[in-house]
Amino acid sequence: MRLQLNDMARLLYFSWVREKIGTPAEEIPLPADVVTVTRLLDFLRACTPRHAEALAHPTLRVAVNQTHARADDPVSDQDEIAIFPPVSGG
Amino acid sequence: MVHLTAKVFVLGAGGLGAPVALFLAQAGIRHLVIADSDQVELSNLHRQIVHTTSGLGQPKAISARHTLTRLQPGISITAWTERITEQNIHTALSGCDLVVDGSDNFASRHLVNRACLSLGLPLISGAVLGWEGQVATFYHGVNAQAPCYRCLHPEITDSCVATSLPTCASAGVAGPAAGMIGALQAMAAMRVLTGQPMDPTLFLVNLHDQLFLRITIPKDPACPVCGPQP
Numbered sequence: 001m002r003l004q005l006n007d008m009a010r011l012l013y014f015s016w017v018r019e020k021i022g023t024p025a026e027e028i029p030l031p032a033d034v035v036t037v038t039r040l041l042d043f044l045r046a047c048t049p050r051h052a053e054a055l056a057h058p059t060l061r062v063a064v065n066q067t068h069a070r071a072d073d074p075v076s077d078q079d080e081i082a083i084f085p086p087v088s089g090g
Numbered sequence: 091m092v093h094l095t096a097k098v099f100v101l102g103a104g105g106l107g108a109p110v111a112l113f114l115a116q117a118g119i120r121h122l123v124i125a126d127s128d129q130v131e132l133s134n135l136h137r138q139i140v141h142t143t144s145g146l147g148q149p150k151a152i153s154a155r156h157t158l159t160r161l162q163p164g165i166s167i168t169a170w171t172e173r174i175t176e177q178n179i180h181t182a183l184s185g186c187d188l189v190v191d192g193s194d195n196f197a198s199r200h201l202v203n204r205a206c207l208s209l210g211l212p213l214i215s216g217a218v219l220g221w222e223g224q225v226a227t228f229y230h231g232v233n234a235q236a237p238c239y240r241c242l243h244p245e246i247t248d249s250c251v252a253t254s255l256p257t258c259a260s261a262g263v264a265g266p267a268a269g270m271i272g273a274l275q276a277m278a279a280m281r282v283l284t285g286q287p288m289d290p291t292l293f294l295v296n297l298h299d300q301l302f303l304r305i306t307i308p309k310d311p312a313c314p315v316c317g318p319q320p
Binding site for chain 2: 061067086088
């Protein structure tokens with residue numbers, strides 16, 4: 001049986017996603033039905049208005065445990081999940 | 091030793107192309123093609139460190155060539171001042187061994203990604219915005235198993251960006267952030283030119299919090315650029 005205290009997903013935010021949310025990293029307990037990247041983004045958007053605004057753009061990229069992930073890929077509260085936008089500045 | 095006879099294509103003589111070109115020229119690379127269709131503006135100079143006040147108003151590719159040939163009189167620089175398009179990119183890349191992308195829009199990034207596939211060239215992609223940047227090396231032109239830029243990023247129209255996403259013009263770029271991403275691209279170029287392929291990874295660089303993350307990019311089996319053609 002896992003300890004409750006450890007059951008937190010570690011979220012990392014980059015670029016303007018970080019700026020809009022206001023922190024580069026946070027730990028969040030995930031509800032049992034948050035099992036895919038898509039559901040995770042839906043869940044996070046409902047957390048605060050800042051999250052909702054930061055995560056509204058459809059082109060955001062997600063990496064789960066340091067590997068680029070797609071919408072249907074699994075996530076759990078044991079994972080490190082990075083969310084970053086495509087950036088085009090040169 | 092760096093493969094000094096290589097010809098390197100640097101797309102953009104801006105915040106990334108400037109340090110890339112400076113480092114590669116000073117490392118002894120003898121042939122650079124520098125492509126940029128913009129002119130030097132005063133607001134560029136804090137990060138586009140290959141340009142000087144005497145180059146204000148000049149095409150950036152010409153201004154960059156001027157600085158680089160003063161630093162390395164023996165260097166051969168082709169200054170490409172037209173906008174890179176689907177029609178001219180193969181001519182522009184002719185004879186090049188490597189592409190370093192420091193362009194400032196998604197259309198150019200996807201264009202050069204497709205061209206690298208058809209011409210069999212490695213691609214070192216960098217991008218910067220505000221306090222942060224991203225660097226990745228793509229071998230899809232060389233290795234059919236390797237992912238490409240399109241495996242990572244969907245097509246985004248730049249008009250969509252202009253209305254909903256921050257850009258360099260709207261959000262600014264910290265000069266040292268551009269310098270660091272450009273330096274990482276120049277290092278990757280040296281690795282590629284010494285025959286040491288880079289893993290297909292994206293390096294996320296947050297210089298606001300000094301937080302870095304390196305992620306693996308799997309090949310997208312359904313990629314419309316490098317996936318199996320229908």
